[in-house]
Amino acid sequence: MKTAVTIRNLVKTFGDVCAVNHLNLDVPEGSIYGFLGPNGSGKTTTLKMLVGMTEPDSGEIELFGNKVVYGNDAFREDIGFLPDVPGFYDWMTAKEFLQFSGSLYHIDPSVLQPRIQELLTMVGLTKSANKRIGGFSRGMKQRLGIAQALVNDPKIILLDEPVSALDPIGRKEVMEIIGKLAGKVTVFFSTHILADVERICDRVIIIKDGKALLEDSIDNIHAMSGARNIEMEFENGGTVPFGAWLETKPWVESLAIENRRILLKVGDLQIARTEILQRVSEQGLLLKKFVIAEPTLEDIFIKAVNAHA
Amino acid sequence: MLNVSFLKKEIKESVKTSRILILLALFVFFAIVSSLTARYMNELLSLMSTDIIITFPEPTLTDAWMQFFKNTSSLCLIVYLIMMTGTVAQEKAKGSIMLVLTKRVSRFNFLFSKFVGGVVIFSVCYAASILVSGLYTQILFSGFAYDGLGMSLLLFWMMGVFFTAVAVFASVISKTPTTAALLGFAAYALFSILNTIRGFSQYNPAGASALVNEILQGGSTTSSQLICLAVTAVAAILMFSAGYGVFKKQEI
Numbered sequence: 001m002k003t004a005v006t007i008r009n010l011v012k013t014f015g016d017v018c019a020v021n022h023l024n025l026d027v028p029e030g031s032i033y034g035f036l037g038p039n040g041s042g043k044t045t046t047l048k049m050l051v052g053m054t055e056p057d058s059g060e061i062e063l064f065g066n067k068v069v070y071g072n073d074a075f076r077e078d079i080g081f082l083p084d085v086p087g088f089y090d091w092m093t094a095k096e097f098l099q100f101s102g103s104l105y106h107i108d109p110s111v112l113q114p115r116i117q118e119l120l121t122m123v124g125l126t127k128s129a130n131k132r133i134g135g136f137s138r139g140m141k142q143r144l145g146i147a148q149a150l151v152n153d154p155k156i157i158l159l160d161e162p163v164s165a166l167d168p169i170g171r172k173e174v175m176e177i178i179g180k181l182a183g184k185v186t187v188f189f190s191t192h193i194l195a196d197v198e199r200i201c202d203r204v205i206i207i208k209d210g211k212a213l214l215e216d217s218i219d220n221i222h223a224m225s226g227a228r229n230i231e232m233e234f235e236n237g238g239t240v241p242f243g244a245w246l247e248t249k250p251w252v253e254s255l256a257i258e259n260r261r262i263l264l265k266v267g268d269l270q271i272a273r274t275e276i277l278q279r280v281s282e283q284g285l286l287l288k289k290f291v292i293a294e295p296t297l298e299d300i301f302i303k304a305v306n307a308h309a
Numbered sequence: 310m311l312n313v314s315f316l317k318k319e320i321k322e323s324v325k326t327s328r329i330l331i332l333l334a335l336f337v338f339f340a341i342v343s344s345l346t347a348r349y350m351n352e353l354l355s356l357m358s359t360d361i362i363i364t365f366p367e368p369t370l371t372d373a374w375m376q377f378f379k380n381t382s383s384l385c386l387i388v389y390l391i392m393m394t395g396t397v398a399q400e401k402a403k404g405s406i407m408l409v410l411t412k413r414v415s416r417f418n419f420l421f422s423k424f425v426g427g428v429v430i431f432s433v434c435y436a437a438s439i440l441v442s443g444l445y446t447q448i449l450f451s452g453f454a455y456d457g458l459g460m461s462l463l464l465f466w467m468m469g470v471f472f473t474a475v476a477v478f479a480s481v482i483s484k485t486p487t488t489a490a491l492l493g494f495a496a497y498a499l500f501s502i503l504n505t506i507r508g509f510s511q512y513n514p515a516g517a518s519a520l521v522n523e524i525l526q527g528g529s530t531t532s533s534q535l536i537c538l539a540v541t542a543v544a545a546i547l548m549f550s551a552g553y554g555v556f557k558k559q560e561i
Contacts, residue, residue: 051411054560071557073415081411087404089318091325103314104412148408 002029002064004156004186005050010059012045012210019045021210023059027188027203029155032178034197034204035190036301042210043190044084047160050188051081064155077105080149080157080185084164086141090134094125094144097133098151105152112151119147123177139170146177150185157181159189163196175200194301206304213304221300228269229299230276232262233289245279260288311425312418315409319426328392329430336385336438343376344445370450371525374458377442378465378525382518385438386472387497389431393476394493395486396423397556402485406561420477420553427473435466457524460534464517467538471514471545472497478552481559511537514544 005027012020020042027033037043048054050061052070061068063075088097095116102112120126123143128136133144142162149157162178163171171193179200181187191197197204198218205215214221234242243257246264251272253265266272269292280287323329346353351365397420400406410419439462446453475496476489483489500515510516510523511533520537523529 048561053407053410055558071416073413076411076413079411081407083404083407085404086408087400087406088408089322089405091322100314100318101408101412104312104409104414106314106413152412 003027003062004029004031004064005033005188006060006062007046007050008060010046010049010061011057012042012049012054013057019210020049020056023207023210023212025205025212025215027156027186029064029186030183031202032182032187032200033189034201035188035207036192036194036197036204037190037207038192041208043192043207044160045210046207047081047158047188047190050158051079052076077152078155080152080154082142082145082149082157082159082162084160086145088133088136088141088144090132092133093130094120094133094136094147095129097144098147101148101151107152115151115153119150122150122180123147124173137170139166139173142166142170142174143177146174154185156186156188159187161190161192163193164191171196206301208304214300228266228272229293230262230264230266230269230272231289231291231293232264232276232287234260234262235286235288238283238285242279242283242285246276249275251275310418310421312414312422315414315418315422316426316429319422320429323426323430329433332385332389332392332430332434333437335388336381336434337441339380339385340377340438340442341445343380343442344373344449347373347376348449368450370446370452371455373442373446373450374455374461375522375525377438378461378518378521381435381438381465382468385434386469387494389434389469390472390476390493390497391490393427393430393473394479394483394489396427396477397480398483398486398489401561410561416557417553420481420549420556423480424473424477424549427476428470431469431473432466435469455525456527457529457534460531461517461521461524464520464534464537464541467541467545468515468517471541471548474545474548474552478548478555481552481556512540513537514541517541 003026005025007023007025010020010023011018023042023046035043035046045054049056050063050068052068052073052075055070063078066075068075089100092100098116098119099112102116107115120129123146125140125143125147128140133141136144146157146159146162149159159178163174166174175196178187178189182200201218203215203217204221206213237260239257239260239262243255243262246252246255246262249272251266251268253267255265256263273292277290347368351368354365397406400409406419410416443453476493479492479496480489483492497515500513501518503513504510504516504519510519513519516537520529520534524534
């Protein structure tokens with residue numbers, strides 16, 4: 001598979017603070033790539049370097065095999081960008097803004113007009129096309145932001161925290177639009193909201209303090225994570241002695257007891273399952289519930305971030 | 310070199326946000342007031358002093374133009390300068406600069422379009438005020454032209470171009486529109502103070518305001534006017550280049 005974005009040993013410091021620390025990543029063409037990290041982890045700085053707004057201290061960035069050189073605008077045709085806080089001209093209407101955005105790429109009006117209609121329909125702003133942006137909600141502005149990022153029919157769109165400031169409805173709407181772009185254009189988007197990444201991304205990178213902690217496909221990340229959650233509930237008591245027995249087991253990573261419920265995280269699911277069920281049988285306990293839950297991306301994220309704390 | 314789409318947006322923005330209308334109203338108001346006050350100042354002063362009799366020389370059309378240049382170089386130019394200093398700083402503060410510069414607009418295109426946009430707005434307001442002032446002077450003084458009127462207007466226009474470059478520079482180096490406005494005003498004050506140095510006005514990019522007075526009084530030479538014109542033009546280019554030099558390396 002071809003690579004849309006390649007970053008090698010990217011470094012950016014602001015005074016004593018190292019915002020991006022020897023970052024490496026590869027974004028496959030056509031993928032939806034999640035750029036995940038807590039606030040202040042270097043996501044926006046990386047994106048700004050990718051779009052040529054900030055100069056890296058060292059390292060290399062390539063977009064579709066072409067080197068991104070700070071101050072050179074040649075790569076702009078290939079990208080669409082939505083910053084974390086998009087500043088629109090409030091006096092313009094949505095349609096005027098898209099026309100203005102298209103004209104900055106010198107797109108022929110005969111191509112631009114149908115494209116604008118198509119984009120307005122895609123982001124659900126057809127009815128508000130002739131309304132002033134100043135009266136738009138945050139969600140509408142973000143949807144318009146995605147439309148303007150797509151106006152030049154780019155090969156990749158880079159979205160910086162596109163849903164962070166939105167309410168649940170606005171978030172859902174924007175995430176659905178991003179999800180619809182799958183296969184049509186490469187999407188590289190940063191966020192600290194794990195549920196969004198899990199829902200639509202093919203691959204993900206987790207960064208903290210400008211360093212990559214984990215980079216893989218969502219499926220592989222789930223598979224490689226050894227830890228599993230087990231939830232058990234007893235019908236006839238015996239929770240406390242059972243909990244005490246569990247505490248002695250090396251495969252138990254964490255344990256919580258709530259009345260007749262036991263929640264535990266295990267390192268080796270196979271051994272845990274066998275030994276737990278054997279013990280239950282030996283003790284004559286009656287199980288009401290025994291559920292094995294996959295770790296969520298949140299679990300993996302917290303684990304990865306804490307491991308490097 | 311010039312991004313026509315971005316320039317169009319600049320002009321349209323000044324109309325939609327009423328900036329150009331405010332400036333036009335201000336420039337035209339002072340154009341009218343200049344001729345009127347020159348013509349009726351003697352009568353006004355006589356009305357105010359009832360006890361003593363003051364004799365003033367009969368006002369002429371040069372008094373009207375002197376008043377016009379005085380008002381335009383102070384109030385009108387300051388308001389224009391303050392409005393113009395927000396040009397880049399506002400886009401940075403609002404974040405709209407990111408949406409433009411990540412498209413096919415180079416930093417030079419961006420800044421040069423801002424500069425040209427400013428010059429166009431100033432020129433429109435200035436032209437309107439000249440027409441109105443000329444008209445009122447003609448009505449009130451039965452004539453409007455004097456020797457050196459063309460050069461006076463050209464010198465003044467060039468000073469406006471220079472202050473546009475100053476505004477762009479102040480806007481580039483400032484993080485907020487308020488800082489930019491304060492810097493712009495400080496620059497205006499500094500260049501105005503330089504005019505008080507005797508014989509320096511021809512070398513001062515803001516020397517037009519002093520030179521036009523000399524032209525009106527018949528005490529200015531063609532060479533000093535041409536020197537001032539050239540100095541102002543070069544200073545405008547240098548000021549814009551300095552702004553671009555900073556902007557090119559500025560991380561946004």
